[in-house]
Amino acid sequence: MAWSYGYFTDLNYSHGYYSEMNPAMLRLACLGQAIESQLCDEPTYLELGFGQGVSINIHAAGSAGSYWGTDFNPAQTVEARKLAAASGADLHLFDDSFEELASRKDLPDFDVIALHGVWSWISERNRKIITDIIRRKLRPGGIAYISYNCLPGWAPVIPIRELMSLYQDCGEGKNRGPSGMIEGALQFVGDVAKAGSIYFQENPIAGHHLKHLTKQGPNYLAHEYLNADWHLGHFSDMVRSLEDTKLSFVGSASLLGGIDALRLSEDGRKLLSQIGHPVMRETVRDYLLNRRFRSDIFIKGPRKLTDSEHRDAWHAQAFVLVKPSADIPKKIPCGPGRSGTAS
Numbered sequence: 001m002a003w004s005y006g007y008f009t010d011l012n013y014s015h016g017y018y019s020e021m022n023p024a025m026l027r028l029a030c031l032g033q034a035i036e037s038q039l040c041d042e043p044t045y046l047e048l049g050f051g052q053g054v055s056i057n058i059h060a061a062g063s064a065g066s067y068w069g070t071d072f073n074p075a076q077t078v079e080a081r082k083l084a085a086a087s088g089a090d091l092h093l094f095d096d097s098f099e100e101l102a103s104r105k106d107l108p109d110f111d112v113i114a115l116h117g118v119w120s121w122i123s124e125r126n127r128k129i130i131t132d133i134i135r136r137k138l139r140p141g142g143i144a145y146i147s148y149n150c151l152p153g154w155a156p157v158i159p160i161r162e163l164m165s166l167y168q169d170c171g172e173g174k175n176r177g178p179s180g181m182i183e184g185a186l187q188f189v190g191d192v193a194k195a196g197s198i199y200f201q202e203n204p205i206a207g208h209h210l211k212h213l214t215k216q217g218p219n220y221l222a223h224e225y226l227n228a229d230w231h232l233g234h235f236s237d238m239v240r241s242l243e244d245t246k247l248s249f250v251g252s253a254s255l256l257g258g259i260d261a262l263r264l265s266e267d268g269r270k271l272l273s274q275i276g277h278p279v280m281r282e283t284v285r286d287y288l289l290n291r292r293f294r295s296d297i298f299i300k301g302p303r304k305l306t307d308s309e310h311r312d313a314w315h316a317q318a319f320v321l322v323k324p325s326a327d328i329p330k331k332i333p334c335g336p337g338r339s340g341t342a343s
């Protein structure tokens, strides 16, 4: 479809909620990095590519502020607007493409611009449009949340995506409808693996990944694997893409993702402590963790808290237990083979 820029629209995206994008969680992640979040109590918030709109609707219904968003798939915008009508929250949801949104005259300046699961699946031109929106519409001190697939974690399974994409373009899936296409593509990759492929033999992770794919739903798989664009880069590439936006990296939006003591070996921590440049350090951290997905927080003009401000801010932070204390896990999963003990 011409309006979709090669983005897969035959199946709508799955319904997911992503708590890391919640303004309260963004504030907490900044606090964890000793950065003043500068996020007011009633933020103006923009989500780009909201999918079914579950996250933006929950955030608007559960927190104060004004919530704006777009997703060019009209069927998804209809569903998202139904949720908005039910909550009555302050939501402005459009079916504009990023390009159309960029030329709107009715947009306010934003305290937060967030995009989850979008950056890796759109063209370079659309990524440029997004960075332009951030440059012009994120106010000084504002937060950008961007999640994306990254290297090196994806490197060994890139060929699987290529086979699925080839099946879509040149295989027999065309007459099978979108779900049949996915099923056929997975079957095709499986056939290659079973035919004694040395790629699969020498990359056991590829076989594990294929098995994992067969357990996923077609709506997720289509959006992950069958778009015309699939952009994989390192953290350092992301920083380069954001050069004109005046954004600085703050840390991971995933609260445990930024705690090296829980995730890295002693040797890994020692190596990182010797790397002075923040972009190099963060990229090497991805190699140590073999990370394949990142959810990053950037701020336009971050301010580092002093030690005493940081301590006071933690003391002032309120928490609410949302489940009985007996149900709180005593161990925190921290990555392959590692877990931290909560106290």
Ligand SMILES: C[S@@+](CC[C@H](N)C(=O)[O-])C[C@H]1O[C@@H](n2cnc3c(N)ncnc32)[C@H](O)[C@@H]1O
Pocket (backbone or CB within 6 Å): 005, 007, 013, 014, 015, 016, 048, 049, 050, 051, 052, 070, 071, 072, 073, 076, 096, 097, 098, 099, 115, 116, 117, 118, 121, 122, 126, 223
């Ligand atoms: C993988 S989905 C993620 C959806 C949602 N953020 C989530 O995580 O549940 C990517 C979304 O971006 C939307 N999208 C892709 N390209 C777009 C564009 N150029 N303009 C507006 N929306 C776009 C798609 O319609 C799709 O819903």
